[in-house]
Amino acid sequence: MSYRYVDADEREKLLKLAVEFATAPDSFRGILDGRSVGLLFSAPSTRTRTSFWRAAGDLGADVISYGPGDLQLSTGETWADTGRVLSEYLDAVVIRTNGPLDDMRTLAEHLPSTINALSIEEHxxxxxxxxxxxxxxxxxxxxxxxxxxxxxxxxxxxxxxxxxxxxxxxxxxxxxxxxxxxxxxxxxxxxxxxxxxxxxxxxxxxxxxxxxxxxxxxxxxxxxxxxxxxxxxxxxxxxxxxxxxxxxxxxxxxxxxxxxxxxxxxxxxxxxxxDADYSIVRRQAYHKRTAAGAALLWSLGLVTD
The missing domain is CATH 3.40.50.1370 (Aspartate/ornithine carbamoyltransferase)
Incomplete structure (x- = not known):
């Protein structure tokens, strides 16, 4: 699958799905049973990494997490070769990197589903x-x-x-x-x-x-x-x-x-x-889980009309 931006119709569906997941997360519990998700985080993360782990687990997926030194990327293997191998094991890869989008695009060419969990260009x-x-x-x-x-x-x-x-x-x-x-x-x-x-x-x-x-x-x-x-x-x-x-x-x-x-x-x-009463940063952080769940469901083709 090649890396691409969502179009207007897909964006509307994704946002609708996110709101549905935020409103009734338990109604989606177990829907990814039998799926395997990899979390490839080559940059530090507290909220994004934990929220994807939590969302994938609640949805029923098996999760494996990779740190910056856990894959052979750290010894010179290419993103393309890494993607080809991971495609044999995983249904989706969530990736966060200090590098450019081009790295994700290369990986995505060889995987059934890749989610951009942050690059230099976008989050x-x-x-x-x-x-x-x-x-x-x-x-x-x-x-x-x-x-x-x-x-x-x-x-x-x-x-x-x-x-x-x-x-x-x-x-x-x-x-x-x-x-x-x-x-x-x-x-x-x-x-x-x-x-x-x-x-x-x-x-x-x-x-x-x-x-x-x-x-x-x-x-x-x-x-x-x-x-x-x-x-x-x-x-x-x-x-x-x-x-x-x-x-x-x-x-x-x-x-x-x-x-x-x-x-x-x-x-x-x-x-x-x-820390003021008008600050909603904690609810923002909570909804990282919402976004993670919606991204996983959408990227794996489980989107409501």
């Missing part, structure tokens, strides 16, 4: 978890107003590409100069206007913004990234979500904080914001 299952957290909290995602703060990283890319396909959504991304979404991703997000959404990217935080439903931020140094410049934190500092910044964008009693975690407290987000 699609995080976006599904975010969708489910928003749906749970607001009762719908259509019309959501979101302000994102920080780097245009893989989580930001996945969030922008998903939410801009939801009618009426407004996505404003506030990123330090030179650290926004890449041009190709920004162009794809901007094309969401065809779905009735709006995407904008800014390199400064306004003093008097329009209120939003969601303030979203992510870690400034993700994927083990190390900055080349010693003063990069100075560029990021105005984009820190402090209580004052949150209040500037908030509609009292409605606006929530979201963060994909892990958080560097006191850097991209203040303690009193991350």
């Amino acid at each position: 699609p299952t995080q976006a599904i978890a975010d969708y489910c957290a928003l749906y749970e909290h607001f009762g719908k995602v259509e019309g959501t107003r979101l302000a994102y703060f920080g780097e245009g990283n893989n989580t930001a890319a996945a969030l922008a590409l998903l939410l801009t396909r939801i009618p009426g959504v407004r996505c404003d991304f506030y990123c330090p100069p030179g650290f926004g979404l890449d041009e190709a991703t920004a162009a794809l997000a901007g094309a969401g206007a065809d779905w009735g959404s709006r995407f904008r990217m800014f390199d400064k935080v306004p003093d008097d913004p329009d209120p939003v439903d969601v303030v979203y931020t992510t870690r400034w140094e993700s994927m083990g990234t190390k900055r080349g410049s010693a003063d990069w934190r100075a560029a990021f500092a105005p984009f820190s979500v402090t209580a004052e910044v949150f209040a500037r964008f908030a509609e009292p009693g409605r606006t929530v904080l979201m963060h994909d975690l892990p958080a560097t407290r006191g850097e991209e987000v203040a303690d009193d914001v991350l």
